[in-house]
Amino acid sequence: MTEAAREGVITGIGIVSCLGEGLDAHWQKLSAGETALDDKNLAPYIVHPMCALDFDKQIPKKGDQRQMEPWQRIGVYAAGLALDQAGLKGNAELLSRTDMIVAAGGGERDVAADSAILSALQGAANPDALLNEKLMSDIRPTLFLAQLSNLLAGNISIVHNVTGSSRTFMGEESSGVDSLRIALARINAGQAEIALVGGSYNAERKDQLLLYAFGDELLTGSYKTVWERAPDGGLIMGSIGAFLVIESREHAEKRGANIIAKLSAVMSERSKRDSDPVAPSLRTMWDKISARVKPGNAAFISAASGAEPATKGERAFLAEHGDIPVRASGSYIGHGMEPIFPMNVALAALTLSRGSLFPPRDASGFEKPMSGPLRQAIVTGVGYWRGEGMALVEAA
Amino acid sequence: MAARDKQGRPVVVVTGIGVVTSLGAGKDENWKKLTAGESGIHTISRFPTMGLKTTIAGTVDFIKADPLCAPVLSQRLAEVAAEEAVSQAGIGKSFPGPLFIAVPPVEMEWEQRIVVAKTSGANGTINYDDLLRASPKHPEYHDRFMFGSVADNLADKFGTRGSPISLSTACASGATAIQLGVEAIRRGEADAALCIGTDGSVNTESLVRFSLLSALSTQNDPPQAAAKPFSKNRDGFVMAEGAGALVLESYESAKARGAKILGVVAGAGEMADSFHRTRSSPDGRPIIGCMHRALDDAGITAAEIDYINPHGTGTPENDKMEALGAQAVFGERAARIPMSSNKSMVGHTLSAAGAVEAAFTLLTMQNGKLPPTINYAVPDPAIPFDVVPNQARDASIRYAISNSFGFGGQNVSLVMAREPA
Numbered sequence: 001m002t003e004a005a006r007e008g009v010i011t012g013i014g015i016v017s018c019l020g021e022g023l024d025a026h027w028q029k030l031s032a033g034e035t036a037l038d039d040k041n042l043a044p045y046i047v048h049p050m051c052a053l054d055f056d057k058q059i060p061k062k063g064d065q066r067q068m069e070p071w072q073r074i075g076v077y078a079a080g081l082a083l084d085q086a087g088l089k090g091n092a093e094l095l096s097r098t099d100m101i102v103a104a105g106g107g108e109r110d111v112a113a114d115s116a117i118l119s120a121l122q123g124a125a126n127p128d129a130l131l132n133e134k135l136m137s138d139i140r141p142t143l144f145l146a147q148l149s150n151l152l153a154g155n156i157s158i159v160h161n162v163t164g165s166s167r168t169f170m171g172e173e174s175s176g177v178d179s180l181r182i183a184l185a186r187i188n189a190g191q192a193e194i195a196l197v198g199g200s201y202n203a204e205r206k207d208q209l210l211l212y213a214f215g216d217e218l219l220t221g222s223y224k225t226v227w228e229r230a231p232d233g234g235l236i237m238g239s240i241g242a243f244l245v246i247e248s249r250e251h252a253e254k255r256g257a258n259i260i261a262k263l264s265a266v267m268s269e270r271s272k273r274d275s276d277p278v279a280p281s282l283r284t285m286w287d288k289i290s291a292r293v294k295p296g297n298a299a300f301i302s303a304a305s306g307a308e309p310a311t312k313g314e315r316a317f318l319a320e321h322g323d324i325p326v327r328a329s330g331s332y333i334g335h336g337m338e339p340i341f342p343m344n345v346a347l348a349a350l351t352l353s354r355g356s357l358f359p360p361r362d363a364s365g366f367e368k369p370m371s372g373p374l375r376q377a378i379v380t381g382v383g384y385w386r387g388e389g390m391a392l393v394e395a396a
Numbered sequence: 397m398a399a400r401d402k403q404g405r406p407v408v409v410v411t412g413i414g415v416v417t418s419l420g421a422g423k424d425e426n427w428k429k430l431t432a433g434e435s436g437i438h439t440i441s442r443f444p445t446m447g448l449k450t451t452i453a454g455t456v457d458f459i460k461a462d463p464l465c466a467p468v469l470s471q472r473l474a475e476v477a478a479e480e481a482v483s484q485a486g487i488g489k490s491f492p493g494p495l496f497i498a499v500p501p502v503e504m505e506w507e508q509r510i511v512v513a514k515t516s517g518a519n520g521t522i523n524y525d526d527l528l529r530a531s532p533k534h535p536e537y538h539d540r541f542m543f544g545s546v547a548d549n550l551a552d553k554f555g556t557r558g559s560p561i562s563l564s565t566a567c568a569s570g571a572t573a574i575q576l577g578v579e580a581i582r583r584g585e586a587d588a589a590l591c592i593g594t595d596g597s598v599n600t601e602s603l604v605r606f607s608l609l610s611a612l613s614t615q616n617d618p619p620q621a622a623a624k625p626f627s628k629n630r631d632g633f634v635m636a637e638g639a640g641a642l643v644l645e646s647y648e649s650a651k652a653r654g655a656k657i658l659g660v661v662a663g664a665g666e667m668a669d670s671f672h673r674t675r676s677s678p679d680g681r682p683i684i685g686c687m688h689r690a691l692d693d694a695g696i697t698a699a700e701i702d703y704i705n706p707h708g709t710g711t712p713e714n715d716k717m718e719a720l721g722a723q724a725v726f727g728e729r730a731a732r733i734p735m736s737s738n739k740s741m742v743g744h745t746l747s748a749a750g751a752v753e754a755a756f757t758l759l760t761m762q763n764g765k766l767p768p769t770i771n772y773a774v775p776d777p778a779i780p781f782d783v784v785p786n787q788a789r790d791a792s793i794r795y796a797i798s799n800s801f802g803f804g805g806q807n808v809s810l811v812m813a814r815e816p817a
Binding site for chain 1: 443444445446447448449499501502503504506509510513519520521522523524525527528531532534535536537538539541542543544547548551552558559560561562563564565566572576579582583584585600601604605606607608609666667668669670671672673674682802803804805806
């Protein structure tokens with residue numbers, strides 16, 4: 001088997017965010033430099049809210065929708081879009097051998113139930129007994145299934161019939177990087193032919209914001225693009241669903257699939273953040289692909305979160321390559337945690353498929369205009385807390 | 397033994413095994429009790445159980461976690477198991493390969509929620525706005541409740557290479573961790589992998605969740621008799637804690653450094669089920685397909701399997717479907733192949749189960765002794781299998797298959813082989 005036959009190509013993309021649903025909507029908003037924000041409902045925090053989605057289009061059974069919380073519905077929806085574009089939907093034979101790796105965090109709390117329990121516990125004569133009683137009576141039995149990390153994958157199996165395999169990776173941004181890395185490695189090595197990879201994140205949840213608020217990681221005040229949040233930094237979370245269908249070139253060509261872009265490399269690292277800033281690990285990954293990158297027709301698509309000092313470290317690395325323009329998608333869609341890296345690989349494939357880079361969205365001047373044709377995109381992903389990733393995506 | 401398998405891939409061997417369950421810490425204690433038919437299930441003392449239908453579990457109370465919450469205890473259990481495995485492998489202080497770790501979903505628990513509510517100073521009605529307002533006073537909860545935190549700390553402790561993978565395939569997670577390690581070694585990415593399954597998540601809410609799904613045994617008295625896999629009067633599984641760790645290596649690398657080979661992970665198979673969130677497809681097709689794929693991957697036939705280490709939870713549904721699957725895969729031999737459930741003694745260690753039971757399967761082959769299925773007093777005529785009832789017995793096993801099935805249609809089977817003398 002030749003190396004070219006085993007190279008990974010992207011044949012399906014399903015993306016939903018505050019910019020809209022699908023590739024065209026995203027391209028239109030990126031080209032126009034537009035975003036969408038909600039600074040009211042979760043104030044003092046800002047989020048990039050999910051666009052309006054008609055879930056019936058991808059999750060036809062209301063019963064299935066009821067079994068899911070929003071993060072799962074977003075993910076199942078995005079996965080459906082990717083399967084549609086790749087021409088897999090309804091193809092039982094292909095779906096039965098499609099491998100799946102999902103990057104997922106924790107499920108959603110029933111915020112109302114939690115609040116009611118916390119309120120009732122105050123001044124209770126026997127709080128232990130009351131907690132047990134309330135948990136037994138107030139929790140919906142099916143909520144557990146909406147909380148389990150692997151039940152996004154489980155719902156994709158049920159709704160879209162993807163059954164080749166099902167694995168769920170956890171661990172914030174790194175889970176998204178490693179989902180893609182391992183799916184691609186399996187395809188390159190001949191351990192798999194076709195895979196559905198991605199994840200989803202619902203930012204519009206107070207229980208989720210609480211986790212990052214403990215670390216004082218969230219931006220408050222007014223919106224800023226990711227490069228303009230230094231020195232304090234801060235996250236603006238974004239609701240995101242992003243799935244990709246990747247397969248071996250040979251497999252894609254044999255079934256006549258449309259190749260959107262080539263996924264040439266996916267790498268991950270874990271620097272020790274206390275002692276070792278992120279730039280060295282980005283350099284380590286860069287060194288593995290730099291010989292293949294041709295400045296002039298290449299751009300960085302950065303998944304920078306805006307958190308500090310992570311973003312400063314990434315910026316230091318990017319500044320070493322002034323001949324390659326940078327775009328931070330986070331200024332448009334916010335930070336979507338587990339699926340943020342797959343989302344940025346999807347946006348890289350999108351912009352490559354349109355042949356040119358979208359305009360800068362950055363008043364600091366770090367993002368430079370690019371006029372020439374785009375042939376290569378290097379995706380950088382630096383976890384706000386841990387983990388670094390890099391991908392090379394090339395024109396089909 | 398050849399360095400490559402029939403498909404030309406590096407053979408993956410086991411050079412270190414570590415295990416901790418409610419029976420004790422370490423292989424020796426676990427093996428002694430497992431083959432003596434002892435149960436680790438007891439009445440829960442960790443939290444008040446008044447008003448709960450199930451009041452028993454296989455919690456690990458002899459290992460201290462401070463503060464006691466699922467990620468801290470899961471990490472401690474993983475450390476204990478990994479230390480044993482890494483030390484047996486003699487592979488050095490800085491582990492020369494990646495970490496794959498199955499962990500329970502990491503989440504803030506009621507203890508912390510109540511602490512933050514108190515900090516908020518709110519009176520009367522408390523909501524998440526109050527918790528958010530008080531959040532800056534609890535920075536310690538940030539690192540602890542990040543999903544990647546358990547893996548991150550273990551990667552630091554054992555010096556594993558690259559980005560550590562935290563994963564979940566529900567109750568098949570431990571087996572998936574091993575499968576990922578096997579695949580990485582076969583790809584030539586690494587000569588060794590540290591694969592762990594850990595679970596220290598028995599707390600009030602997690603127990604209530606399974607209870608509300610009617611998945612747990614409610615036969616609380618006596619606790620030791622509650623887990624009754626394959627019995628007609630089985631009524632659910634018993635939640636438990638533990639960790640299993642394997643050091644996997646390419647045969648070539650293990651030989652080159654003179655490591656003792658404890659067994660072979662010959663194959664792994666998986667197949668997702670699209671039937672239902674908690675139930676198996678009634679025709680058993682995904683379970684059957686999963687076992688077939690594992691056998692194919694190992695390059696052996698069903699006729700070569702000498703022992704089945706079943707998922708064997710003791711829920712009415714699981715055991716029925718697993719028996720149906722085994723009958724389809726092994727045909728008329730199914731009734732004769734010994735199939736004993738470790739869960740009858742250690743309970744269901746959830747995210748850890750696949751790794752704990754892989755460790756036990758390797759010990760079973762190594763020692764030539766089958767641990768029993770205890771509490772087997774009322775045979776289920778629908779499952780006419782040799783479950784090694786109540787008493788351990790000697791057997792020579794060349795190949796064994798270990799099954800793990802989970803909510804969300806997760807099915808993983810591992811085929812393991814004894815290292816030939």
